[in-house]
Amino acid sequence: MTSATEPARTERARGRQPGAEPADSPRKRELLEAAYAYALANGLADLSLRPLAKAIGSSPRVLLFLFGSKEGLMRALLARARQDELAALAALGTRLEHATLADTGREVWAWLVAPSRRALLSLWLEGYARSLRGEPGPWERFAAETVDDWLALLAEAQPAARRRTRAGEAERTLLLAVLRGALLDVLATGDADRSTRAVERYLHTLIA
Numbered sequence: 001m002t003s004a005t006e007p008a009r010t011e012r013a014r015g016r017q018p019g020a021e022p023a024d025s026p027r028k029r030e031l032l033e034a035a036y037a038y039a040l041a042n043g044l045a046d047l048s049l050r051p052l053a054k055a056i057g058s059s060p061r062v063l064l065f066l067f068g069s070k071e072g073l074m075r076a077l078l079a080r081a082r083q084d085e086l087a088a089l090a091a092l093g094t095r096l097e098h099a100t101l102a103d104t105g106r107e108v109w110a111w112l113v114a115p116s117r118r119a120l121l122s123l124w125l126e127g128y129a130r131s132l133r134g135e136p137g138p139w140e141r142f143a144a145e146t147v148d149d150w151l152a153l154l155a156e157a158q159p160a161a162r163r164r165t166r167a168g169e170a171e172r173t174l175l176l177a178v179l180r181g182a183l184l185d186v187l188a189t190g191d192a193d194r195s196t197r198a199v200e201r202y203l204h205t206l207i208a
Contacts, residue, residue, distance in 0.1 A: 028066045031058055035073065036080045040119040044074060044126055074138035078127050084120060085146065089153050096157060102206040104157035105175050108150075109199050112183050113192050122187060150176050171206070178202050 034056035039047065049060040049070055067073040092111060096104045112121065124146065131142035154172035155163050162168040182195040 101157040
């Protein structure tokens with residue numbers, strides 16, 4: 001016979017507080033969107049439940065009830081950031097269906113460097129950097145999944161025969177490294193023009 005405390009133990013084992021709401025709900029989605037907007041403005045590294053809850057009109061107790069733990073909320077926020085990333089990739093993929101790798105790189109760079117996306121990209125890079133520690137938790141595999149997502153988009157811009165070769169893999173990997181490095185430069189210095197010239201110089205070297 002299952003004891004009365006067994007469900008609570010199970011919920012704790014899953015990283016959820018006893019009684020936490022496991023399913024999605026309109027209130028949970030509403031608070032997640034508000035928390036995501038807060039994270040875009042303030043980052044995730046020093047996220048504290050009390051100021052977050054106050055800013056979005058909730059309470060730490062409600063957030064813990066809905067998301068199970070602070071880690072559960074962080075995981076939901078990173079998943080929400082990745083949702084934006086995947087939506088962007090899908091839109092770029094549709095628009096660049098017949099583009100060359102160089103043209104794709106150019107469009108991706110234009111998307112990345114747009115001032116309106118600075119907050120989102122800062123949040124992505126924060127999650128990326130934290131995941132490199134290799135610790136279990138909400139950041140785990142965020143960087144690896146992000147790399148895989150962007151490499152898949154660049155692979156679609158390569159001729160099928162080249163895409164399947166080691167040279168093709170190296171080509172798109174190097175392009176992604178150039179774009180990522182240039183983006184870090186822009187976020188650090190704000191000098192988009194200089195970084196754009198560097199990206200353009202590299203794009204001219206790509207095989208059509």
